[in-house]
Every structure is written in C-alpha cells, then in structure tokens.
Amino acid sequence: MAKKKTEQKKWPEKWHEVTPGCMVFEPGNAANYKTGSWKAQRPILDKQKCIKCGICYIFCPEACIQEDAEGFFVADLGYCKGCGICAHECWPGAISMAEEVE
Amino acid sequence: MGKRIGMEVGIAAAEAVALCNIDVAAVYPITPQSHIAEHMADIIHDGRIDAEFITVESEHSSISACAGASATGARVYTATSSQGLMLMHEILPIVSAMRLPVVMGNANRAVSGPLNIWNDHGDIMPQRDSGWICLFTENGQEVIDLSIMAFKIAEDPEVMLPCVVNIDGFQLTHMIEPLEFPTQAQVNKFLPDRKPYATLHPDNPVTMGCFNMPDIFTETMKAKDTALWNSKKTIVKVFSEWGKQFGRKYNVVETYKAKDAETLILTMGSMGETASIAVDEMRKAGRKVGLVKLRLWRPFPVEELRAAIKGAKTLIVMDRAISFGGAGGPVATEIKSFLFHDKGRPRIVDFLMGLGGRDVTVEDFIAMVERAKKKKDETYEYYGVRE
Numbered sequence: 001m002a003k004k005k006t007e008q009k010k011w012p013e014k015w016h017e018v019t020p021g022c023m024v025f026e027p028g029n030a031a032n033y034k035t036g037s038w039k040a041q042r043p044i045l046d047k048q049k050c051i052k053c054g055i056c057y058i059f060c061p062e063a064c065i066q067e068d069a070e071g072f073f074v075a076d077l078g079y080c081k082g083c084g085i086c087a088h089e090c091w092p093g094a095i096s097m098a099e100e101v102e
Numbered sequence: 103m104g105k106r107i108g109m110e111v112g113i114a115a116a117e118a119v120a121l122c123n124i125d126v127a128a129v130y131p132i133t134p135q136s137h138i139a140e141h142m143a144d145i146i147h148d149g150r151i152d153a154e155f156i157t158v159e160s161e162h163s164s165i166s167a168c169a170g171a172s173a174t175g176a177r178v179y180t181a182t183s184s185q186g187l188m189l190m191h192e193i194l195p196i197v198s199a200m201r202l203p204v205v206m207g208n209a210n211r212a213v214s215g216p217l218n219i220w221n222d223h224g225d226i227m228p229q230r231d232s233g234w235i236c237l238f239t240e241n242g243q244e245v246i247d248l249s250i251m252a253f254k255i256a257e258d259p260e261v262m263l264p265c266v267v268n269i270d271g272f273q274l275t276h277m278i279e280p281l282e283f284p285t286q287a288q289v290n291k292f293l294p295d296r297k298p299y300a301t302l303h304p305d306n307p308v309t310m311g312c313f314n315m316p317d318i319f320t321e322t323m324k325a326k327d328t329a330l331w332n333s334k335k336t337i338v339k340v341f342s343e344w345g346k347q348f349g350r351k352y353n354v355v356e357t358y359k360a361k362d363a364e365t366l367i368l369t370m371g372s373m374g375e376t377a378s379i380a381v382d383e384m385r386k387a388g389r390k391v392g393l394v395k396l397r398l399w400r401p402f403p404v405e406e407l408r409a410a411i412k413g414a415k416t417l418i419v420m421d422r423a424i425s426f427g428g429a430g431g432p433v434a435t436e437i438k439s440f441l442f443h444d445k446g447r448p449r450i451v452d453f454l455m456g457l458g459g460r461d462v463t464v465e466d467f468i469a470m471v472e473r474a475k476k477k478k479d480e481t482y483e484y485y486g487v488r489e
Binding site: 015018027 | 322324
C-alpha cells in the first residue's frame with residue numbers, strides 16, 4: 001500500500017518489534033500521534049468576527065487551541081477532534097463547524 | 103535430606119515466600135487462603151523480613167497495588183482464592199500485558215453461587231486466558247518449592263510474566279505435613295535479586311500500560327502470547343536448577359507408572375496423590391493403569407503430554423471445574439483440541455468430579471476407571487452425581 005508523505009510511521013510495524021509490555025521509553029512521544037484524523041467536522045474561524053477573547057482556548061477539551069502572533073486563537077487541526085465546543089462557546093459567533101470532506 | 107518439621111501448608115506458603123527477599127506483599131484475606139495472608143502480615147509486622155505489607159480493601163486493590171509495586175522494580179507477592187480471584191480478574195491480563203513478574207498463591211476454591219468455600223478449580227479456570235504462568239501443586243513440599251521457583255521463573259529476563267501457584271483449598275492449605283525448608287543462604291544462592299527490564303522512576307520516564315490503537319493491538323497480543331509460550335523453556339530450566347541444588351526433581355508433566363499403561367488417569371493438583379494410591383491398587387490387581395499429572399497448565403505443555411500418554415488406549419481426564427454449556431471440563435476440552443489430529447490418540451474420557459470440596463477417594467478413582475471401560479463416546483460425565 002502506497003503511503004502518503006504526511007502519514008506518520010506506524011511503529012512498531014511487526015509483532016516482534018513490540019517492546020516487552022509495549023513499553024514506551026521516549027517521553028512525550030504521544031504528540032507524534034496526530035489524532036486529528038478522527039474528526040468529522042472542523043472549526044472555521046472568521047477573523048472579522050473574532051474579538052480575541054480566548055474563550056475557545058479555555059473550553060477546548062483537547063487543549064489544541066493556541067494564540068498566534070496576531071493574537072487570534074487558532075485550533076491545531078493535527079489534534080482537533082472536531083467536537084464543536086469552541087463553536088458552541090464562541091459568543092460573538094466567529095467559529096463555525098464545517099464537514100470534514102478529505 | 104534436611105530436617106523436616108510439621109507445619110500447616112498455608113503457613114508454609116508464607117514462610118517460603120518470606121525466604122524470597124520480597125519487597126512488597128499486598129494480600130486480602132479470604133477462606134481458605136486466610137492463613138497465608140495472616141501469616142505473611144505477621145512475618146512483616148514482626149520485622150522478620152524487610153518488606154512492606156500493604157493493607158487493601160479488596161482483591162481488586164491488592165492485585166493493583168502489586169502491579170504498581172512491581173512496576174517500580176520490587177519483588178511482589180499476593181495470594182487469594184475464589185471470589186477474590188474473580189474480583190482480580192479485570193487486572194490479571196493487565197499485569198501480564200505489562201510484563202510484571204508478580205507471584206500469586208491461589209488457594210483453589212469453588213466459585214459462588216451457591217456459596218461454597220471448599221476446593222475445586224472453578225476459580226482458576228476463568229482466569230485461564232489472562233496470560234499468567236499457571237502452576238499446580240500436589241503437596242505441601244511442592245507448595246514451598248514452587249512458591250520459591252515461581253519468582254525465579256517470573257523474573258527471568260526471558261520471561262517477565264506473572265505466575266500463579268495453585269494450592270488446593272483445605273485439601274492442601276489446611277493440611278499439616280512434614281516439610282523441609284531450604285535455608286536462607288540456599289534460597290539466596292538459588293534466587294538472585296530481580297533485575298527489572300524497566301522501572302518507574304521520575305529520572306527515567308517510561309510509559310507502561312500504554313494505549314494501543316487497532317493498528318498495533320494485534321501485534322502486542324501476539325508478542326504477549328509468544329512470550330508465554332517461550333516461558334516453558336525457562337520453567338524447565340528453573341525446575342532443573344532446583345533439582346540440582348535441592349535434589350527434588352520437577353517436570354512440567356509428571357508421570358507415575360505410566361510407561362506401559364493402557365489406561366491413564368490425568369489429574370491436576372492435590373488429587374494426584376490419591377490417584378497414585380489407586381494406581382498402586384490396580385497394578386496389584388494386574389491392571390495396566392498409570393497416572394499423568396499436569397504441573398503446568400499455562401503455557402500448556404503439549405509436547406510433554408504427548409510423550410507421557412504415548413501408547414495409552416484410554417485417557418481419563420479428571421476435571422475439577424465445569425464449562426457450562428461447553429464441550430466438557432476445561433482440561434479435557436484442551437487436551438481433545440490439542441490431540442484432535444493425532445493418529446492413534448487415546449480415547450478421552452472426561453469426568454467432572456471433586457466439585458465444591460466433594461472428596462475423591464481411592465475407590466472413586468478405581469470406579470472411574472471401571473466406568474470409563476463401559477463408556478462408548480467422549481462426552482463428559484458428572485462422576486458420583488446422584489441420579
């Protein structure tokens with residue numbers, strides 16, 4: 001099966017490469033696992049409406065929303081599960097959810 | 103032979119473990135295991151060994167505490183029975199999956215309901231697929247020897263799996279027997295300190311019991327299954343080391359007068375001793391009857407069993423547990439499955455017997471051999487049930 005360049009390496013590939021007890025010795029390597037592929041919807045931020053209050057950042061259960069250099073709060077789609085809580089909490093209505101079509 | 107002393111087997115199990123330089127014991131008392139729990143607590147409270155006794159509120163907690171302690175690199179012991187083992191059930195496959203060499207003594211007892219505190223193997227059989235090494239003992243001396251050997255087997259770098267030593271409740275746990283203990287120096291020589299593969303420590307972060315997605319779970323399971331199968335090599339090696347140092351020889355499958363036997367009785371646990379007397383009686387009467395005893399239940403010693411039953415015409419399996427609505431008792435079902443393709447395999451007769459503490463006497467074994475002769479098919483049968 002041809003792999004896309006963006007697809008992460010599924011390590012270990014073979015059963016005998018599994019460490020005893022499937023122990024993991026590299027701290028924090030869960031970050032390498034891009035769980036964002038699970039989502040069915042993605043948040044779309046309308047920067048015209050956004051007032052940079054950060055309520056989406058506070059409520060995001062995945063903690064994948066970070067403040068960018070301009071002060072906007074933007075979801076990292078590599079981890080966003082598309083739960084829609086940010087859109088629900090955004091009282092100025094700057095975040096909408098769109099179907100994930102990829 | 104060293105000096106023998108009279109001691110109750112449950113107490114002796116705790117004394118044997120006390121010789122093993124354990125770090126942690128987390129044991130919740132339950133009949134008929136209570137004397138192991140109480141005596142273990144006494145030994146540690148009295149300062150006879152430098153270990154921690156964790157008092158817990160349930161068996162679910164005792165096995166969980168053992169898992170945590172073992173993950174730090176400690177040598178860990180627990181013991182339970184019946185409902186306690188059932189309560190541990192959720193954690194058992196986690197301990198083996200994390201490759202933690204916890205050693206457990208299990209005082210075999212029937213499972214409720216109805217409530218019955220006496221001996222059968224109904225508690226360990228539901229744990230069969232948990233990934234633990236599973237040993238059975240026949241008498242008090244074997245309880246001492248195998249409890250010590252269990253640590254060496256479990257902790258071997260080639261194994262790293264938990265090990266349960268089955269001790270028939272009451273029939274063994276409450277029996278006072280003449281027993282020989284190795285000295286502390288002898289055990290120290292036999293059983294080196296545990297060298298853990300990894301330990302939980304903030305200086306060296308490691309993830310144990312990690313999450314598995316569907317794309318890796320199958321590989322992890324095959325690795326665990328292979329580890330359990332491979333452990334047999336180490337089990338045989340440790341048995342042989344024990345034999346060399348202490349003169350008592352152990353095999354994964356034991357035989358008694360089995361070589362030329364046409365009919366073989368197969369047992370696990372304490373009933374093997376009674377069955378051997380029945381074999382003597384039948385041999386005296388000129389009948390070619392022998393005995394095969396499974397000491398190791400997981401991993402299943404299939405090659406050794408094949409060698410032990412070679413040439414026999416009838417194999418009578420004594421099942422001390424029921425698989426309701428299934429093919430038969432767990433032991434016979436397993437053996438039938440392994441021998442399914444073997445040409446010239448013996449006819450397998452499966453008796454469910456000795457349930458909930460019902461005595462199985464010498465006369466019962468002789469009666470079962472008689473009954474097996476008349477039995478036409480290989481379906482299972484409740485021996486001694488009142489019709």
